[in-house]
Amino acid sequence: xxxxxxxxxxxxxxxxxxxxxxxxxxxxxxxxxxxxxxxxxxxxxxxxxxxxxxxxxxxxxxxxxxxxxxxxxxxxxxxxxxxxxxxxxxxxxxxxxxxxxxxxxxxxxxxxxxxxxxxxxxxxxxxxxxxxxxxxxxxxxxxxxxxxxxxxxxxxxxxxxxxxxxxxxxxxxxxxxxxxxxxxxxxxxxxxxxxxxxxxxxxxxxxxxxxxxxxxxxxxxxxxxxxxxxxxxxxxxxxxxxxxxxxxxxxxxxxxxxxxxxxxxxxxxxxxxxxxxxxxxxxxxxxxxxxxxxxxxxxxxxxxxxxxxxxxxxxxxx
Amino acid sequence: xxxxxxxxxxxxxxxxxxxxxxxxxxxxxxxxxxxxxxxxxxxxxxxxxxxxxxxxxxxxxxxxxxxxxxxxxxxxxxxxxxxxxxxxxxxxxxx
Numbered sequence: 001x002x003x004x005x006x007x008x009x010x011x012x013x014x015x016x017x018x019x020x021x022x023x024x025x026x027x028x029x030x031x032x033x034x035x036x037x038x039x040x041x042x043x044x045x046x047x048x049x050x051x052x053x054x055x056x057x058x059x060x061x062x063x064x065x066x067x068x069x070x071x072x073x074x075x076x077x078x079x080x081x082x083x084x085x086x087x088x089x090x091x092x093x094x095x096x097x098x099x100x101x102x103x104x105x106x107x108x109x110x111x112x113x114x115x116x117x118x119x120x121x122x123x124x125x126x127x128x129x130x131x132x133x134x135x136x137x138x139x140x141x142x143x144x145x146x147x148x149x150x151x152x153x154x155x156x157x158x159x160x161x162x163x164x165x166x167x168x169x170x171x172x173x174x175x176x177x178x179x180x181x182x183x184x185x186x187x188x189x190x191x192x193x194x195x196x197x198x199x200x201x202x203x204x205x206x207x208x209x210x211x212x213x214x215x216x217x218x219x220x221x222x223x224x225x226x227x228x229x230x231x232x233x234x235x236x237x238x239x240x241x242x243x244x245x246x247x248x249x250x251x252x253x254x255x256x257x258x259x260x261x262x263x264x265x266x267x268x269x270x271x272x273x274x275x276x277x278x279x280x281x282x283x284x285x286x287x288x289x290x291x292x293x294x295x296x297x298x299x300x301x302x303x304x305x306x307x308x309x310x311x312x313x314x315x316x317x318x
Numbered sequence: 319x320x321x322x323x324x325x326x327x328x329x330x331x332x333x334x335x336x337x338x339x340x341x342x343x344x345x346x347x348x349x350x351x352x353x354x355x356x357x358x359x360x361x362x363x364x365x366x367x368x369x370x371x372x373x374x375x376x377x378x379x380x381x382x383x384x385x386x387x388x389x390x391x392x393x394x395x396x397x398x399x400x401x402x403x404x405x406x407x408x409x410x411x412x413x
Binding site for chain 2: 093
């Protein structure tokens with residue numbers, strides 16, 4: 001089939017919501033864009049373990065500690081589901097890990113902020129995971145089958161992450177004056193970075209139209225951001241706390257909350273490597289990978305030996 | 319020397335007794351025993367499985383979607399294989 005014909009029948013399938021599977025023909029740009037999108041998402045899950053791992057040893061109770069370990073383990077799992085989906089498009093795990101460790105690949109800029117109090121565990125669950133869910137639920141219907149299926153698994157597990165986070169804040173909000181202050185402080189610090197998680201404004205997002213045509217994006221950045229703000233503006237009332245935006249106000253006409261200007265310069269700085277923790281996060285990943293090298297090697301050597309021992313005599317190397 | 323990579327394994331999970339194993343995704347592991355343990359940690363953290371199969375991905379052979387029309391052609395025109403092909407009176411019961 002000619003290229004134009006292939007492209008046409010590909011787009012027809014996408015338009016009819018017929019999923020694209022690994023061995024199906026797909027445009028090069030679709031493959032490239034998805035590899036980037038899926039691997040960036042995977043990297044975000046992996047790097048996303050670090051800010052929370054910081055609090056595992058200092059969780060205030062055994063219950064909180066067990067919960068946090070389970071959540072971080074889920075994030076490792078989510079990273080692996082996504083790497084697995086990306087691998088079906090022909091990129092190797094090794095290549096993706098190299099891209100992350102060399103700093104060539106991006107991950108969500110939210111994980112370059114520090115987690116300085118216990119309340120940050122609550123704010124991350126409520127706001128960061130809340131924003132992630134807003135982004136991810138529509139991706140369960142993404143046009144690429146392995147990606148959509150990975151997202152279904154992830155979304156099922158993500159709900160626990162958000163709920164445990166809100167519960168942490170709820171408990172703090174009913175606590176002592178110091179606990180309430182800590183709760184508000186965490187919300188103040190995590191609110192705007194969470195709002196920025198949806199990416200640049202639609203006018204500044206040149207690839208949105210193509211991604212929506214390919215159905216690897218179902219709503220625009222601004223649509224999802226508005227939805228997130230509308231939900232959080234109500235939820236924060238249950239905590240008796242406030243979102244740090246003086247211009248946040250219900251707009252009866254739009255049936256949405258209006259909100260204040262976003263500091264895009266901050267996002268630009270964090271994305272280009274100048275966030276508070278960019279260097280620390282990457283260094284932690286590089287270190288973990290290097291520290292694990294002997295384990296990976298030993299496992300291969302052990303597997304080789306066992307295979308040789310189990311092989312029938314005639315295949316044995318003397 | 320470049321590090322030798324752990325091979326890729328496809329993971330199939332029986333979600334409960336009586337159902338088929340279903341493809342869940344893939345995993346890297348040095349050998350089959352490790353692949354099963356890794357698959358357990360990645361794909362069954364919430365009791366999603368009662369049985370796991372793993373097979374090294376290089377041993378999976380797949381049909382080519384571009385040849386689907388010729389591959390499935392033999393079944394395409396045999397509507398007489400379906401029960402609805404047979405025209406029977408409405409009065410006929412229990413059939």
